[in-house]
Amino acid sequence: MVQVWFMDDSKTDQRLDHHRSPPAFLEISELHKKTGVEYYKINADDYQNDPLLNELRAKRGYTYEDQITCSEECLPDYANKLKAFFTEHLHTDEEIRLILDGSGFFDVRDGDDNWLRIKVVKGDLIIIPAGIYHRFTLDINNFIQTRRYFIGEPVWAPHNRPADNMDCRKTYLQHLSESFVHLNKA
Ligand SMILES: CSCCC(=O)/C(O)=C/O
Numbered sequence: 001m002v003q004v005w006f007m008d009d010s011k012t013d014q015r016l017d018h019h020r021s022p023p024a025f026l027e028i029s030e031l032h033k034k035t036g037v038e039y040y041k042i043n044a045d046d047y048q049n050d051p052l053l054n055e056l057r058a059k060r061g062y063t064y065e066d067q068i069t070c071s072e073e074c075l076p077d078y079a080n081k082l083k084a085f086f087t088e089h090l091h092t093d094e095e096i097r098l099i100l101d102g103s104g105f106f107d108v109r110d111g112d113d114n115w116l117r118i119k120v121v122k123g124d125l126i127i128i129p130a131g132i133y134h135r136f137t138l139d140i141n142n143f144i145q146t147r148r149y150f151i152g153e154p155v156w157a158p159h160n161r162p163a164d165n166m167d168c169r170k171t172y173l174q175h176l177s178e179s180f181v182h183l184n185k186a
């Protein structure tokens, strides 16, 4: 099952867990309320025939898909790509990733600017909203293989923080204030 926790402030190896002391975990439902990130469990061994994935694809209109493997052997320009993935950024569109193999961490900012670390493993599908500040890192196993989905022609461009004047950022913050609940204010 996917795990989510508040990160510490340590600047040591980004691929380590970075738990707070004591560890502070979050339920996936809390993650959604605080950030809008969505999570689904998919059968990674037969994802083409997974009913939930097919429903998501049809309902949300994913017309493009491809696969990316992040490892030193498979990813061209590995070091620079990993650096870019871990630089805090946002996208103008949702980032949809289904983990087929391996593992890694997606970090997202909550409404109070805390880093929440999402550990993803085989079968996890996450949808990171447009306009949320986030980043990605491999863990100590240095390997992840994911499928990427998109509505229309894919736009992978990251916009590094600060990107507060972008429309997608403003729209995200509007959604955050309207429909996601800040637990400390609920
Ligand atoms: C594990 S997919 C590579 C990471 C990526 O595409 C991205 O945009 C991270 O934020």
Ligand SMILES: [Fe+2]
Binding pocket: 089, 090, 091, 095, 134, 135, 158
């Ligand atoms: Fe991203």
